[in-house]
Amino acid sequence: MEAAVSSLHLSSPAIHGSLRTSDFMFLGVPKPPSFLNPKLKAFAAIRCQSTSTKEPKAKRNLLDNASNLLTNFLSGGSLGSMPVAEGAVSDLFGRPLFFSLYDWFLEHGSVYKLAFGPKAFVVVSDPIVVKHILRENAFSFDKGVLADILEPIMGKGLIPADLDTWKQRRRVIAPGFHALYLEAMVKVFTDCSGRTTEKFEKLLDGERSRGGDAIELDLEAEFSSLALDIIGLGVFNYDFGSVTKESPVIQAVYGTLFEAEHRSTFYIPYWKIPLARWVVPRQRKFHYDLKIINDCLDGLIRNAKDSRQEADVEKLQQRDYLNIKDASVLRFLVDMRGADVDDRQLRDDLMTMLIAGHETTAAVLTWAVFLLAQNPSKIKKAQAEVDSVLGQESPTFESIKKLEYIRLIIVESLRLYPQPPLLIRRALEEVVLPGGYKGDKDGYTIPAGTDIFISVYNLHRSPYFWDQPHDFVPERFRVQKESEGIEEWAGFDPSRSPGALYPNEIISDFAFLPFGGGPRKCVGDQFALMESTVALAMLLQKFDVELRGSPESVELVTGATIHTKNGLWCKLKRRSNGY
Structure with missing residues (x-):
């Protein structure tokens, strides 16, 4: 993240x-x-x-x-x-x-x-x-x-934190993204992706009643809502429900995201000027949005602390995450023995994961669909794998391991459109x-x-x-590439990171950096990759996707991530020969 x-x-x-x-x-x-x-x-x-x-x-x-x-x-x-x-x-x-x-x-x-x-x-x-x-x-x-x-x-969340704070919080947060937690999160990924596909099916039913067989949607906006729901449930056990509704909290989250992007792209840091937060309308709105989110997070933190069940890290990682009511990262952080931290630091941690986790997933899904829509043979190949592995069932932790081509599509999309560039x-x-x-x-x-x-x-x-x-070539990650005489570069070798579901900086010897590398590498990389895999698989399981216009009509802008200027407008149809 x-x-x-x-x-x-x-x-x-x-x-x-x-x-x-x-x-x-x-x-x-x-x-x-x-x-x-x-x-x-x-x-x-x-x-x-x-x-x-x-x-x-x-x-x-x-x-x-x-x-x-x-x-x-x-x-x-x-x-x-x-x-x-x-x-x-x-x-x-x-x-x-x-x-x-x-x-x-x-x-x-x-x-x-x-x-x-x-x-x-x-x-x-x-x-x-x-x-x-x-x-x-x-x-x-x-x-x-x-x-x-x-x-x-x-x-002082993980991303902007000074070195001392980062060392302390990394030791606490990284264990929260353990294997049993990720396995339990697949259910969250499928439930939230299911909401999205059900929404599309209802829209198609309405269109069919009018004699049509396709709908046009901005999939970038839909993926953004999906990612927000997933990060809310997975990180702090809060259901934004943004796929199907709007609320003041959702509006505040997007307002804060837009402000973060605005500050990254503005020439003068005018928000530091005394009185700017009261005089400038967008800064007043930003602080109002921030208060709404902070109030929400403060309430969630209080509830988690009121029901705290303190345990050592090893015991926390061995919980039955598939059957407990709250499997969130917040629950893990609050319950960890010896990791008492003030509410402000927890708020900073959660806000960082909210913004970072939301942005990456929405962007990678957007560009994966953009690239696939220009390559019909690759869509068919991906759908054939989904049909073979899933049939009519939802993805599970075990089936993700078998969705090799879908996983490679995700990482190739991150190669061509890295988040961040x-x-x-x-x-x-x-x-x-x-x-x-x-x-x-x-x-x-x-x-x-x-x-x-x-x-x-x-x-x-x-x-x-x-x-x-x-070129968009997902298959490239299956092939070993020699260093070809380049000194101090070890080439590309999938066997260098045994057991890894997704290619990483180790396999590529730092030629591929989808989530950074070294000690300050993103702690939520597997979370983001797995949720993207589930969401893409469930979309292709039920729908055929085409771009509404030409690829050239999709314009690119950058802020927190590489995204489109006016959305990724696509035509969706129910698959005629799929599930």
Whole structure:
């Protein structure tokens, strides 16, 4: 879950990629500064289908030249011989930043300095260097500006937490996502997915009564509601019921999610200005939404503590989770002996899991359907597997193990549309980074305070480590890939992580990072992958899916995750030869 929200730094106050006219209006400013206006006409109107990001480079204007001169003056000599990509300010406003990072990666290599304004950033697109940062020297880096953005929302939850708090809470939270808990959660996944499919069936029945045989739905919105219901029940035993109804709590959750994204994509952190929370309408609403959620979480925490059944970790992990009324993570955290924690910290933990867990699942399902809808043969192959394994039954923990192709579709979707496309770290001390593939063999010395962008998007589509990097090929994860002479990279080998249901950073030696890696890897990765597998299997079990328009009509934007600009509108029909 850490990875899912880490992308909120994509356009942090230091480097923003999606400034909008409407954002200035919230401040009472009628329009953006005149020098930005031409760049705001089509915010992130990037066609998802496009696999080539090369575009003619804009002619550098006076502002761009001044920006790069300032960067070189302030930081030019601090990163030694590292290649430099001098970005135009205009590069920040025409399309999602990670597309530009990919272009510069192809031009300058796997480790380069990105010069923007008064600051420089190091962009890393190499598994050898990423492994050095995330695993081998994990505690030499922190989250930098990401923590500043998320702290008002998540407090000291796992993602924005300082190192000491993180170490303490990780030891408590990670055991909660144990095998018996995940097995019990499959029932939650199937129940919530069943609500969604039943909703679709009722809509189809209504359409049939009018003589039609298909319905049109925004599946991204439907997946968002499904993910919210699952995370509510699985993490704190609260049924949002968002698939079938609306409530003030649901509206507050989405309001908070939108505000988190807004803060990640706005140029000036105006919410820190004194009185902003009372003067600016959207900030008043944000604090009102936050109060509604906090009141709800506080009540759930009180109820859990009032019925506390204290036990050691081992006994908690051996509970009969399939038959107890409350199998939530909150129940586990409250009942853990010796892990007493104040209500505020529990609230921060729950809020972090709510936001991070919701975003990842909704996004991966959206892009899995988007990719499948363009590949009818792969849909048929997936449906054949679902029919063979499930028949008319709902998925179980054991049947998930047999849904191999469905699982591979999920991870291939995460490869092509990683959630997030970018991770951020800040060096706490002077560090020597490896040069990586085709980089300087002596590496690069970076000073303390340097911000590093780990481009997961670049890693996942690197032509050096993946064959056909832009193509949707779920089967690729079955095949061993040799390192082909790349020093310090071990290649791709599924046998390297025996028993793993899903490919991970170990199997790929950090060329595939769907949930980060190293000590600060997301604790909820298996939860998110399994719920996505169940939801996709149950959708394909009953329905055929087509895009309403062309793939090119689906436009892409980024915030907390990569998502669509106007929804993923699809046509759904009952399967004629399925279940």
